[in-house]
Amino acid sequence: MKKKLIITAHDFGLCRSVNEGIIYVLESKNNTISEVALLPNAPGSADAARYIRETGFGASLCLNLTTFKPISKVVKTLVGGDGKFLPVDIANWNFSNLDRFDDKEVANEIRAQWDWYLENVGSKPNAIVTRKSESGDPKVLLPLVNLAKSEKVPIRSPFWKWKSNYAAQSYVDQSGVKQTDNVFIGLKNWGGKYGYDLEEHMDILVEDVDLVSGVSELIVFPGFVDEELFKISTLSWQRGQFVQLTKRGKVSEELRSYFDLVNYKSLVGDTKFTKTSTLFRDIVLHQGKPADVPSMIEVNQNDGFVHAYALPAERLENLFLRGESFVVAKHDEKIIGFGSIDCEIRARIHFLSVRKDYSGIGVGTAIMKALLDLARSKGYKKVHTIVESKSTKEIFLKKMGFTEIGFYKDRYALGKDASMWETVIK
Numbered sequence: 151m152k153k154k155l156i157i158t159a160h161d162f163g164l165c166r167s168v169n170e171g172i173i174y175v176l177e178s179k180n181n182t183i184s185e186v187a188l189l190p191n192a193p194g195s196a197d198a199a200r201y202i203r204e205t206g207f208g209a210s211l212c213l214n215l216t217t218f219k220p221i222s223k224v225v226k227t228l229v230g231g232d233g234k235f236l237p238v239d240i241a242n243w244n245f246s247n248l249d250r251f252d253d254k255e256v257a258n259e260i261r262a263q264w265d266w267y268l269e270n271v272g273s274k275p276n277a278i279v280t281r282k283s284e285s286g287d288p289k290v291l292l293p294l295v296n297l298a299k300s301e302k303v304p305i306r307s308p309f310w311k312w313k314s315n316y317a318a319q320s321y322v323d324q325s326g327v328k329q330t331d332n333v334f335i336g337l338k339n340w341g342g343k344y345g346y347d348l349e350e351h352m353d354i355l356v357e358d359v360d361l362v363s364g365v366s367e368l369i370v371f372p373g374f375v376d377e378e379l380f381k382i383s384t385l386s387w388q389r390g391q392f393v394q395l396t397k398r399g400k401v402s403e404e405l406r407s408y409f410d411l412v413n414y415k416s417l418v419g420d421t422k423f424t425k426t427s428t429l430f431r432d433i434v435l436h437q438g439k440p441a442d443v444p445s446m447i448e449v450n451q452n453d454g455f456v457h458a459y460a461l462p463a464e465r466l467e468n469l470f471l472r473g474e475s476f477v478v479a480k481h482d483e484k485i486i487g488f489g490s491i492d493c494e495i496r497a498r499i500h501f502l503s504v505r506k507d508y509s510g511i512g513v514g515t516a517i518m519k520a521l522l523d524l525a526r527s528k529g530y531k532k533v534h535t536i537v538e539s540k541s542t543k544e545i546f547l548k549k550m551g552f553t554e555i556g557f558y559k560d561r562y563a564l565g566k567d568a569s570m571w572e573t574v575i576k
């Protein structure tokens with residue numbers, strides 16, 4: 151089954167040249183953009199809103215709390231001497247100015263930007279997103295989630311440094327607000343940061359989207375370039391790439407053939423209960439490689455559980471040779487959790503282990519989702535796993551929808567039993 155992908159054109163409203171670039175792509179026969187993110191407080195916002203109103207094209211509200219002037223009146227803590235938002239230094243990921251924001255002022259400004267959208271577009275946005283991923287910070291995330299919850303609209307999955315912020319995502323999950331499951335940036339040469347050059351690296355993008363569950367979002371930045379853009383954005387010539395790729399058609403064709411293109415409306419569903427959780431930044435998932443084996447062993451030894459036997463490196467190396475799929479979770483380039491699934495004859499989760507100092511913040515859940523996705527993509531309907539009992543992993547498995555289907559007395563000798571668990575995947 152094809153993975154669902156929202157392709158969002160960012161910065162609609164930024165200025166005339168960007169508006170024209172986005173409209174050019176939207177109206178091209180090769181268009182693949184399924185969503186546009188409309189800025190409420192930029193020089194071209196009014197024109198962009200008019201286009202959305204007149205064409206009825208779906209748009210999300212792109213909250214902007216880092217550039218141009220706020221829309222609300224009481225904004226003492228949000229702005230500098232020039233009346234504009236305090237800047238964030240995205241090149242060095244310095245968002246410290248957000249710490250100075252007063253909670254009430256942030257909430258009011260978010261509401262004012264929402265009201266601007268209603269007034270100018272005439273209907274609710276498909277979703278709420280943020281311009282520079284400021285929603286990765288709890289200061290912005292919490293009021294944003296409140297608004298999204300009361301208005302029943304989805305949001306972009308909170309991420310920080312353009313990658314996944316799993317604990318913040320868990321927070322959103324538990325609020326009942328729908329979110330995308332992962333965010334990718336389709337941009338060549340963006341300061342060397344996590345961008346996918348769609349022309350050169352489509353295969354990597356396809357592989358990475360395959361690794362995560364649910365609906366993903368690919369953010370693209372179409373635009374023409376003019377003097378005005380140079381003054382207000384560091385991203386200038388790069389914006390031309392998506393326009394050109396759309397015109398040439400090959401990348402559009404690939405995007406259509408690999409993905410089921412949807413917009414944010416496809417995410418809206420029922421609400422769940424609310425609970426707070428610790429926010430943790432910068433945890434990303436990757437496909438595990440044989441070179442990761444020593445780090446995996448280290449994780450296994452530090453997951454807070456006394457295992458019946460020590461896991462030898464040769465065992466993991468052999469499993470790689472036999473084609474087992476591994477997923478690793480990294481924080482600051484360090485592996486802090488891993489899991490694997492053997493899909494040779496039936497789907498069996500072999501390993502799942504998270505360093506104790508990173509447990510309880512959603513890492514295990516994220517790895518498990520990726521493993522179940524792998525099984526799903528191979529056509530399996532059931533996945534099972536065997537764990538040493540008694541362990542907290544059994545609580546975890548229950549939470550993940552597994553049921554206990556069997557019991558091995560003394561499986562590991564020395565009186566150590568095991569239990570067998572199974573889940574049905576949809």
Ligand SMILES: CC(C)(COP(=O)(O)OP(=O)(O)OC[C@H]1O[C@@H](n2cnc3c(N)ncnc32)[C@H](O)[C@@H]1OP(=O)(O)O)[C@@H](O)C(=O)NCCC(=O)NCCS
Binds near residue numbers: 539545549
């Ligand atoms: C089990 C394990 C993989 C879970 O990973 P994790 O990243 O800590 O789990 P998450 O943060 O995604 O938690 C998901 C759910 O698991 C359960 N859970 C996780 N840790 C738990 C703990 N210490 N006690 C009770 N429940 C726990 C909770 O239900 C939690 O959901 P909640 O936070 O909404 O209550 C990890 O803790 C681990 O590696 N443990 C040691 C390995 C082990 O127990 N092995 C047994 C023999 S094979």
